[in-house]
Amino acid sequence: MDAFTLEWKVSSQDTGKLVREFLKEQSISKTALTDIKFAGGGIFINGRSVTVRHRLIEGEVLKVVFPPEKPSLELKPENLPLQIVYEDPYVLVVNKAPYQQSIPSRESPTGSLANALLYYYQSTGLDVTVHLVNRLDRDTSGLLLVAKHRHIHHLLSEQQKAGRLKRTYEAVVHGGLEMDSGTIDAPIGRKDDSIIEREVREDGQRAVTHFKVIEKFRNCTHVQLQLETGRTHQIRVHVSHIGHPIVGDDLYGGLLVEIGRQALHCQELCFWHPMYQKEVVFYAELPEDMRELLEKATL
Known part of the structure; x- marks a missing residue:
């Protein structure tokens, strides 16, 4: 390249x-x-x-x-399914499947989206490393933005810090929300006795989530959520904090009912393209397991 x-x-x-x-x-x-x-x-x-x-x-x-980039020797390319929603010389938008990590970890060094992207790059002649602009939890599905070069990653990360990288999610939460729309403004920090769990706490970082009810069912609610900030597990912590954990999110009080993971999907991604100087918006339909969950909720 x-x-x-x-x-x-x-x-x-x-x-x-x-x-x-x-x-x-x-x-x-x-x-x-x-x-x-x-x-x-x-x-x-x-x-x-x-x-x-x-x-x-x-x-x-x-x-x-710019100087050439070389991928980390620790990241191994893997021929895994990859759903590319959009691609140009500078960025990729990928629809991540549920049950897949965004990046490898010490415990799970293979099978991640980053492994799949590296294989895709090498198979198409791109000798670059993987730059994920945003990440999704293993069990969260949906849109994820990838920069093809570290400078593009820098520009998009600056957008993210300024709140100009907009992500809209859909979720199915337990119970019926009292309000049809609202804002959860509650600081989030790491839980004292866990390296994974977060919680709302006074000494946490400011976190803001906007929500809007799409449809109410007997035992659950289909909601749309938009992040104003991007804290770890933000949506999951916030909806649990107001008493409506995500269905399937057993880490934060949800029940594994009719679905094997938290029913959370990044449905829309909007950002200012730094090279084409225009706003771009991408959509990803709900995955099959969340559609089935909503169909059963109507019965």
Whole structure:
């Protein structure tokens, strides 16, 4: 694969700026500039190598060549099913199946979405590593955003920090919610006696989840949820906190009734494409097990 490059034609407004200043405005970090300088990249004006101290002149073509990326030796490629919703030279949007980890762990080094992505990259000639912008719990299904280069990952991560990476979920929760819509604003932190569980606690990080009822049934409710923040297990902790744990989420008080995992699915993903400079939105229908759960709830 060719090296990842970015290119700009210098405008009159940028004339006189140092290359360093201009690239900072393009959200290229100091770390990235250090890598470009020492790890095999380069900065060029009209094809001639320059330093970040070069002053730009209108009409010049500035080109940045990023150093090559190599995947971690610990991540093994695996030929696993992969449902790609969207792909371009910069990003992938994947519909992750339930019962699959986003990344491998010490206990489960294989079978993850990252393993599958690495195999896909290598089979299509992409010599890059895997950059997941967001992650989903093993038993949560739905849309997940992947950057094909560390700089794109940096840009999208900045969006995520600013709350511009919008994710909408659907879930089936126990019981009937009193309100048809509302906001749960409650800080979340790690539970003292667990390395996995989170809980609402005063010393936690601020966490905000918006919810809207889609349909009420006799013993459960189909809800839509939108994250304003992205804390670990946020939706699961928040709905449990208000007394309506997700069906199948036995870690947070849900019952494994008619489904073998928490009934939670990332249904919509919306973000600003940093290279095409436009907002893009993607959808993923509910998986079969959640559709069956809702059908049984109507009986």
